[in-house]
Every structure is written in structure tokens, then in C-alpha cells.
Amino acid sequence: MASEKRGHGAFSSDASTAGVGAEDASRPSAPRAPGEDSERGDAPGSRLADVFRQGRPALITYVMAGYPDRATSLEVLRAAARGGADLIELGVPYGDPLADGPVIAEAAAVACAGEGGFGLVHAIQVAEAFVRDPGVEHAPPVVAMTYMNPVMRLGLKETAERLRAAGIVGVIIPDMPPEAAGPWRQVSDGIETVFLTAPTSTDDRLAIVAAASSAFIYCVSAVGTTGERESLAAGLVDQVERVRQHTALPVAVGFGVSTAAHAAQVAAIADGVIVGSAIVKRQADPRQVETFVRELAAAVRC
Amino acid sequence: MSDVLLPSADMAYSTPDAQGFYGPYGGTFVPETVIPALQELASNYQEAIEDIAFLEEFISLLRDYVGRPSPLYRADRLAEAVGLGAVYLKREDLNHTGAHKINNTIGQCLLAKRMGKKRVIAETGAGQHGVATATTAALMGLECAVFMGVEDIRRQALNVYKMRLLGAEVVPVSDGQGTLADAVTAALRHWVECVEDTFYVIGSALGPHPYPQMVRYFQSVIGSEILGQMEEKQIPHVDAVVACIGGGSNAIGTFYPFLRDVPVEKRPLLIGAEAAGLGLDTDRHGAALTKGSPGVLHGFYSYLLQDDAGNPLEAYSISAGLDYPGVGPEHSYLKDEGLVRYETVTDAEALEAFALLTRVEGIIPAIESSHALALLPRLAAELGPDATVIVTVSGRGDKDMDIVREAGLGE
Numbered sequence: 233m234a235s236e237k238r239g240h241g242a243f244s245s246d247a248s249t250a251g252v253g254a255e256d257a258s259r260p261s262a263p264r265a266p267g268e269d270s271e272r273g274d275a276p277g278s279r280l281a282d283v284f285r286q287g288r289p290a291l292i293t294y295v296m297a298g299y300p301d302r303a304t305s306l307e308v309l310r311a312a313a314r315g316g317a318d319l320i321e322l323g324v325p326y327g328d329p330l331a332d333g334p335v336i337a338e339a340a341a342v343a344c345a346g347e348g349g350f351g352l353v354h355a356i357q358v359a360e361a362f363v364r365d366p367g368v369e370h371a372p373p374v375v376a377m378t379y380m381n382p383v384m385r386l387g388l389k390e391t392a393e394r395l396r397a398a399g400i401v402g403v404i405i406p407d408m409p410p411e412a413a414g415p416w417r418q419v420s421d422g423i424e425t426v427f428l429t430a431p432t433s434t435d436d437r438l439a440i441v442a443a444a445s446s447a448f449i450y451c452v453s454a455v456g457t458t459g460e461r462e463s464l465a466a467g468l469v470d471q472v473e474r475v476r477q478h479t480a481l482p483v484a485v486g487f488g489v490s491t492a493a494h495a496a497q498v499a500a501i502a503d504g505v506i507v508g509s510a511i512v513k514r515q516a517d518p519r520q521v522e523t524f525v526r527e528l529a530a531a532v533r534c
Numbered sequence: 535m536s537d538v539l540l541p542s543a544d545m546a547y548s549t550p551d552a553q554g555f556y557g558p559y560g561g562t563f564v565p566e567t568v569i570p571a572l573q574e575l576a577s578n579y580q581e582a583i584e585d586i587a588f589l590e591e592f593i594s595l596l597r598d599y600v601g602r603p604s605p606l607y608r609a610d611r612l613a614e615a616v617g618l619g620a621v622y623l624k625r626e627d628l629n630h631t632g633a634h635k636i637n638n639t640i641g642q643c644l645l646a647k648r649m650g651k652k653r654v655i656a657e658t659g660a661g662q663h664g665v666a667t668a669t670t671a672a673l674m675g676l677e678c679a680v681f682m683g684v685e686d687i688r689r690q691a692l693n694v695y696k697m698r699l700l701g702a703e704v705v706p707v708s709d710g711q712g713t714l715a716d717a718v719t720a721a722l723r724h725w726v727e728c729v730e731d732t733f734y735v736i737g738s739a740l741g742p743h744p745y746p747q748m749v750r751y752f753q754s755v756i757g758s759e760i761l762g763q764m765e766e767k768q769i770p771h772v773d774a775v776v777a778c779i780g781g782g783s784n785a786i787g788t789f790y791p792f793l794r795d796v797p798v799e800k801r802p803l804l805i806g807a808e809a810a811g812l813g814l815d816t817d818r819h820g821a822a823l824t825k826g827s828p829g830v831l832h833g834f835y836s837y838l839l840q841d842d843a844g845n846p847l848e849a850y851s852i853s854a855g856l857d858y859p860g861v862g863p864e865h866s867y868l869k870d871e872g873l874v875r876y877e878t879v880t881d882a883e884a885l886e887a888f889a890l891l892t893r894v895e896g897i898i899p900a901i902e903s904s905h906a907l908a909l910l911p912r913l914a915a916e917l918g919p920d921a922t923v924i925v926t927v928s929g930r931g932d933k934d935m936d937i938v939r940e941a942g943l944g945e
Contacts, residue, residue, distance in 0.1 A: 327845030328719055328831060331565040331726070337709075344845060351843025380563050381830040385844030407563045407830065411553070430567035432729060437570060455567055456727040 279373040280401050280424050280447035283319045284482035289499040290318035291532045292484055293525055294377065294508035296336060297322050297355035298343035300516050305343075306358050309374075310367040311518040312511070315525025317372050320362075321404065321506065324355040324378035331406040333459025335509035352382040352391065360398035375402035375426065380412075389419040396422055402447055404428070410444035428452050429475050431465065442479035448504060451475050453487045459509045461488035464497055472501050492531035499532040547794040549864060554743020554834075557870060560863035562742040564722075564833040571729045576744040578649050583751060588648065595640050596755060599673065600630045602637075604756075606763040606924070611894040617914035620922040622769070624760055626784060626929060627899060633929030634756060634784040635666035639735055641752030643670040646733035653677040653728075656735045657721040659686055659714030659780070660855035660902065661693025662929055663737030668702035678702040681721040683712035686854050693933055711848045714780075714858045718832050738781025739862035742833035746786075746862050753787025756926060761791055773917050774803040777926040778905040779876065780820070780855045782806070782862035784928035789874060802924075803875060805913075806865065807905040809851035810878035820849040822861040823869050823876045836863040852881035852937060853901035855929075881941075883908040888931065889943050900929035901937065 283290045293312045297305050312320055325343035329336060343350050359374045366372075376395060383391045383405065395403065402424035408416065410427050417425070424447040429438055432455060442449060451472060454465040465471070465488065475483050484504025489495055491510070498505045507528055514520040549556045554576075562572060582588040596602040604625045613621040626634040639656075646654050654676050658664030664680040671678035680697055684706050687694050697704050705724075710716035718741075725734045739749040764772065775792060777785035789804045796802075811819035819825065822837045829838040831846050839847040839859040849859040868874040879887075884901055887908035892898050899907060906925050913923050931938070938944070 328715075330719065330722055330833075331567075344843070349841060349843055351845070353843070379830075381838075381840070381846075382844035384829055384835075385840065385842070406565045407833070409562060409564070409566060409569055412561060412563060428566045430565070430570075432567050432570045434570050437566070441566065452565075452567065455729060457723055 278424065278447060280319070280375070283373065284448060284503050286318070289502060289532050290482075290484070290504040291316065291495070291525070291529050292319045292321055292486070292504050292506040293317040293511050293528070294321040294323055294506065296325060296339040296343055296512050296515060297358045298325055298346050298350040299339040299512065300342060301346055302350065302354065302358060304518065305515065306361050307518040308515050308521050309358070309362040311522035312525050313366050313368045313371055315522040316529030317525055319504070320372050320374045321377050321508075322355060322359050322374050322400075323508075323512075324352050324376060324382055325350060326379045326382055329379060331457055333457035333509060335460070335513050336458050339512045339515065352378055352386055353394070356394050356398045356400065359400050363399035373401045374399070375404060375424070376400050377404040377406070380405055380407045383416070388416055392420045392423060402426055404450060410440050413444060426450050431455050431467070431471055435474075435478070438475055438478040442475070442481065445479070445481060448482040448484050449475055449479055450506070451483050451485045451502065453485050453489070456487075458487050460490035464488060464494055468498075469501050492527045495528045496531040496534060505532050549867065550743065550747055554747065556746075556864045556867035559828070559836050559866040560743060560746055560834050562833060563830045563835065564742050565726060567726050568729050572742055572744070574649070579645060579744055579748050582645055582648055588644065592641055592644055595644075596637065600636050600640065601628065602755065603759045603763070604628050606760060606767065609895050612891060612910070615890060615894050616910040617919055618910060618917070618923055619920040621910060622922070622924045623897070624756060624788065624924060624926040626756060627897070627903070627927045628930075631662070631666045631669050632932060633662040633666065633900065634753060634787065634926075635663045635737060635929075636669065637755055637787070638737065638749050638752040638783060639663070639666040639670040642733070642735045642748070643667070643674050643676060646676060646735070647674055649733065651676075651731060651733040653679070653732045654735050655679045655681065655721055655724060655732055656737060657681045657714065657717040658693075658737065659683075659717065659857055660853065660900070660933060661686065661690040661697070662855060662900075662933070664702070664704070665693050665696050665700070667735050667737070668697040668700035671702060672700045679705055681705045681707050681717045681724065683710075683714065683716045684708045685712035686714065686717070689854055689937065690933055713849070714854065715831075715846060715849065715860075722832060738783040739786045739864060740781045740832065740834060740836070740860065746834065746864055749783050750786045750790055750864065753783050754790045756784065756787040757789060757791035760788065760924060761795060769922065771922060772802040772924055773921040774805055774913055775924045775926075776805045776807065776906045776909050776913070778856065778902050778928060779806040779808050779823070779861060779865060780853075780858050780902065781860070782865045784926050786862060786864055788926045789868070793868075793873060804873070805909060806874055806876045807909050808876055808878045809853060809856035809905060810880040811850045811852070813880055814878060817847070818850040819878070820851040820856050820858060821878045822849070822859060823865060824878050826859070828866065831860045834863050836866045837861055837869070852884065852941070853905070853934075855900070855902040856905065877909060877912070879905040879908040885938065885941055885943060888938060892931075897927070898931040899927050900931050901934045903928045
């Protein structure tokens with residue numbers, strides 16, 4: 233691999249569009265009117281869009297692939313599906329997870345060490361096994377959450393092909409801002425790419441993220457890394473409102489949503505509720521995950 | 535202002551582009567939370583370096599506080615010992631705090647103050663950047679926290695004590711191997727939590743844009759001074775200029791003015807020395823450029839020691855300052871373009887060079903800098919006995935006494 237000097241061609245052809253502040257991306261697009269369809273997110277047949285078309289907020293559960301081992305993580309996916317998850321975000325373990333707090337970072341370290349090196353390729357295999365045999369009649373679709381480098385290492389094109397072949401419908405790459413997504417977009421037809429907003433995002437940034445995102449917007453509720461918090465961020469209502477001014481796409485809120493009570497609070501203001509660390513810490517026991525997801529689903533739907 | 539030179543406005547070699555890319559390398563690969571802060575930083579940095587008052591303050595601190603310009607010392611006994619015509623040492627070891635790191639911390643902390651930040655954070659490996667940041671924070675009345683791996687805390691106890699004396703909080707990082715890469719990750723994560731009131735002073739020419747460019751600017755005082763001193767000392771011809779590479783800040787600070795201000799036909803060989811640790815055929819080294827492949831770590835795209843799944847590998851070097859699995863993005867570009875040559879030096883070779891300089895010149899260099907010095911005998915063989923070589927001695931070796939004693943030097 234060392235001989236592939238230019239990073240698998242990831243940026244050699246399209247570097248100019250890949251930095252923050254790229255000109256073409258810095259023009260805010262006009263906010264969409266409520267109810268107006270976006271071209272990408274509401275495309276007919278988009279399974280990801282359907283998640284948010286059930287007339288109620290969606291429950292999105294994050295599961296770390298390969299944690300505590302491959303077989304258990306597959307069982308956890310099925311448990312989450314039985315418990316009533318509307319969408320599964322499958323975490324790809326990575327050795328330097330900048331956006332993640334201690335629970336997910338430690339789970340990632342355990343998962344990475346599995347099978348003499350468990351990574352993106354193996355996570356995709358877990359997803360594929362779930363998609364083939366989800367153990368429920370209406371299985372929730374799967375999106376992959378991965379950091380940029382595993383994707384670059386495997387190759388952007390190769391990653392996209394494997395994701396499509398596995399039936400993974402979207403990706404969330406927290407360290408790939410919209411301005412750096414050009415090369416990925418060129419190869420990722422058929423895969424939705426979801427971008428994140430942060431409490432620190434300016435209006436200009438929100439416009440850029442909204443314009444780039446498909447299917448939904450991942451609204452990071454708090455500054456800092458993923459992980460459980462005692463209470464939801466103050467100002468979350470305003471923050472979601474601010475995001476909505478820039479998009480008609482559904483807005484899902486994550487980071488710090490730890491309990492059924494939090495989930496209910498978020499469901500009152502957002503279109504999707506993302507729960508991560510609180511699930512990952514239960515992954516050793518799929519039955520516990522199922523029970524917890526059932527509680528979350530009830531809270532989101534009440 | 536005349537003694538301390540900054541690069542001219544000539545733009546013959548012009549990197550990075552507006553998005554912070556050096557060819558395919560560099561860029562900004564970070565979570566959204568810190569992007570607004572990076573954009574704020576980039577625009578404030580640009581304004582600052584176009585503001586005469588800011589530059590005057592920076593330059594006057596470099597002169598009167600750091601002690602610049604640092605000498606370009608002709609080391610005749612060393613030249614004789616290695617078989618070269620002349621060797622000149624750029625004495626960054628004589629700076630206040632004992633290394634080149636303070637050039638950058640003065641610049642970044644002035645910028646932090648200008649931006650109204652009350653608190654700075656930093657990562658450190660050998661502790662030199664931590665000490666420089668703690669020193670500058672004390673000077674400017676800024677609150678300071680330094681993230682340091684527990685293994686480095688063990689290896690560099692004296693610098694830890696210095697930082698605490700200077701009023702900084704030293705935050706131990708026990709994740710991973712407890713070395714520099716873990717400290718960078720911890721500092722970045724911490725920054726994500728307090729990005730609104732805290733300035734992250736990155737210590738090398740790496741990280742997301744605009745850090746590599748900014749650090750290069752503040753460190754390029756090294757190379758600019760060398761160019762001025764070559765003229766002053768009427769050194770007719772220089773065959774090679776050598777610096778060690780961890781993240782690569784003293785090297786880019788040394789090389790950049792040559793890349794930009796010296797036409798290619800008149801330019802000396804520019805050579806970077808990476809850490810080969812216990813040897814390139816082992817997995818115990820820090821030679822990202824020589825043995826790595828491109829990838830993203832700590833917010834930028836560059837050569838990187840990584841496994842098949844794209845996880846960063848543990849780097850190793852006897853010198854905590856070179857013990858990093860990545861390298862500043864501009865060095866990756868310079869390697870691919872063939873504008874700088876990169877060689878590797880083992881622990882043992884570095885120790886030998888350390889001992890030689892100490893004995894023949896009475897200068898105790900940092901083990902990091904000893905990697906650059908270790909190239910001299912090779913250059914003598916390549917360039918012949920009349921060649922002239924300049925080496926940047928990035929820091930002094932006081933901090934390394936325990937390590938060289940453990941290695942058996944001076945026994």
C-alpha cells in the first residue's frame with residue numbers, strides 16, 4: 233500500500249473542492265419552504281427518507297460493529313430491530329475516534345482488536361449479514377458511521393461498492409465536512425451522505441451542511457464528544473429551530489441522548505432521536521439492548 | 535526590526551492553496567464543531583500577519599525575549615571529525631526555553647490574545663512545546679493546560695516540573711501508548727468541548743488548516759535568518775541544509791525560505807531526518823514519510839504509519855519529539871515533488887551524533903536534533919571533503935540527560 237503515494241487518488245484529482253471554505257460551497261442556499269421536497273432526501277424509493285415519513289419521530293440507534301465481538305454485535309442489531317429501532321447507525325471501529333466520548337472510544341478499541349484487526353470491511357460484513365437476515369419482518373435500514381481514514385485506506389470507490397453490495401443505504405462521516413466531500417460524492421451514487429451540524433455552526437455553515445446533506449441532517453446537540461449526559465443541552469430547541477430555517481430535510485438530534493426521558497424530550501422537537509453510547513454500553517447483552525430500545529421507542533412514539 | 539527576518543512577500547513557491555492543501559495533502563478533516571473556530575482562526579491569522587503592529591510585537595519578542603537571531607555557528611572541529619569542508623549549526627538550542635518551539639508559541643499566543651481568548655491548551659511530546667507554551671502563557675497572562683502522554687511524562691519529568699512551575703496544568707493522557715499522538719487526540723477532543731473560549735496552540739506544522747501554514751510562518755524566522763547570515767558571513771556556497779522531522783516544524787521553518795526565496799538552480803540540497811528508531815525493518819520507528827502511506831490523522835491528510843484498516847500505528851523513537859505516526863502535510867508534498875529529500879536515522883546513530891557534538895564542540899544537542907547531525911558523515915561521503923552543510927540544531931539536550939545516561943553514554 234505504501235507505494236500508492238497519492239492516497240489512492242482520493243484527493244489528487246479534486247483537491248480544490250475539498251478544503252473548508254471552498255467558494256462554490258460557501259454560498260448559502262435559500263431556505264426551503266416547509267413541506268417542500270428536497271431533491272435528494274425525498275427521492276422516491278429512498279429507504280432513508282421513508283424512515284422519516286411515518287408521521288412520528290424516528291428512533292435511530294447506534295451500534296458498534298464488532299463489539300464486544302462480531303457475532304454479538306450482529307445479535308445486537310437484531311435486538312435493536314426487534315425493540316423497534318427505525319434506523320440503525322452501524323459504527324465502524326477506528327483507532328482515533330475524535331468525535332467520540334469514552335464509551336464509544338473504548339468499545340472501538342475492543343472491536344478493533346478483534347479477529348486480529350476488525351475494521352470497515354468487517355463492519356460492512358456485519359451489516360450485510362443483518363440486512364440478509366434481520367430477524368424481523370420490516371427491518372430498519374442501516375447507515376454506516378465511519379471516520380474518514382478507514383474509507384481512504386480501503387479506497388473511496390471500493391468502499392462505496394462494498395456499501396452498496398451490502399445494502400447499506402447511507403453514511404455519516406463526522407470528520408468529512410461538506411467541503412471535503414467532493415471525491416466521495418463522485419463515487420457514492422446510491423448512497424446517502426448525511427452531514428452534521430454543531431451548536432457552534434454559523435448560519436453560513438448551516439446552509440452549507442443543509443445543501444450537502446441528503447435524507448436527513450444530523451444535529452449534534454452539544455459541544456464535545458459523544459456520550460451520555462445528565463441533561464440535554466440548554467438551547468437545544470433554538471438550535472433545532474435554527475437548523476430548520478436552512479432545510480426542509482428531517483432533523484435528527486444526537487450526542488448526549490441517554491435515557492427514555494431524554495428521547496421523549498428530543499422527540500417533541502426533532503424528527504429523529506439518535507441514541508449511541510447508552511446502547512453501546514449495553515451491547516454485551518443483546519437482551520438488555522432490546523429492552524432498552526423498546527423503552528426508547530415507546531418514549532419517542534408517545 | 536532589522537535583525538530578525540521574516541519571509542519576503544515573493545511568491546515563487548506558493549503553498550498551500552486557499553483551502554489549505556499542499557498538492558493533495560493537508561486540508562481540514564475535523565468534526566463540524568471545530569470548523570467555525572478554524573475558520574475564525576484562519577481569518578484572524580491572515581489579518582494579524584498583515585498588521586504591522588502585530589508583526590512588530592512578534593519580532594520584538596523574538597529579539598528581546600527569545601534572544602533572536604540565533605547564531606549560525608561555524609563548527610570546525612565537528613566538520614573535521616565528520617570529514618566535511620564546513621559545518622554551520624543554526625543554534626535554536628540557544629533560544630529561551632532551549633528549542634525552536636518558542637518561535638511558534640509566541641506567535642500563536644499573541645494571536646490568541648488578539649482574538650480575546652483567555653486560555654490556551656497545547657499538546658506536548660518531549661515537553662519542549664509544552665514548556666514553550668507554558669512560558670509564553672506566563673508571559674502573556676494566559677491560562678494554560680498542556681496535554682501529555684503518561685509515558686512521556688515519565689520520560690520527561692523535568693519538563694513536567696517546569697511546566698507546573700510556570701503555572702500550567704499538565705493533563706496526563708493515558709489513552710493509547712501515552713505518547714505524543716495520544717496527547718494530540720486528547721487536546722483536540724478537549725478543544726471540541728471548549729472551543730468557544732480556548733485557543734489550541736499546536737506545536738508542529740500539522741493539524742487542520744490553517745495550522746500547518748501558521749506554524750510554518752512563525753518558524754520560518756529560522757530559515758530567513760540563515761539566508762541573512764549566509765550573506766553576512768559571506769558563505770559562498772552551501773551544499774546541503776539539514777533538519778530533523780517529527781511533525782516537521784523546525785524543518786519547514788528552515789526549508790521554507792529556501793524553497794521560496796532561492797531559485798531551484800541555486801538551492802542547496804534540503805534534507806529532512808526522520809526517526810528510524812530501532813530500524814526500518816522493525817515496527818519500532820517514526821518514519822512516516824519513508825515507510826508510511828497517505829491517510830487522515832488529527833484533521834489533515836498526509837503520510838501516516840497505519841495498519842490495513844486505516845488505524846494509526848504506534849510510532850517509536852528514542853526522542854519523544856520524533857515519536858509521531860504522521861508528519862506535517864507540506865513535507866508529504868515536498869517528498870512527492872522531490873523538493874526535499876528525506877532520510878532516516880536510527881536511535882543508535884542519533885546517540886552517536888549526540889556524543890560527537892558534545893565532545894568536539896561542547897554543545898549538548900537534543901536527541902531530536904541529533905538525528906539531523908547524524909546525517910553529516912553520510913553527506914561527507916556523498917558530497918566530498920570540501921562540501922559545506924548547515925544543520926538546524928532544533929534544541930538543547932538538557933532534557934535528555936536521563937535517556938542518554940540510560941543508553942550508556944558517558945559511562
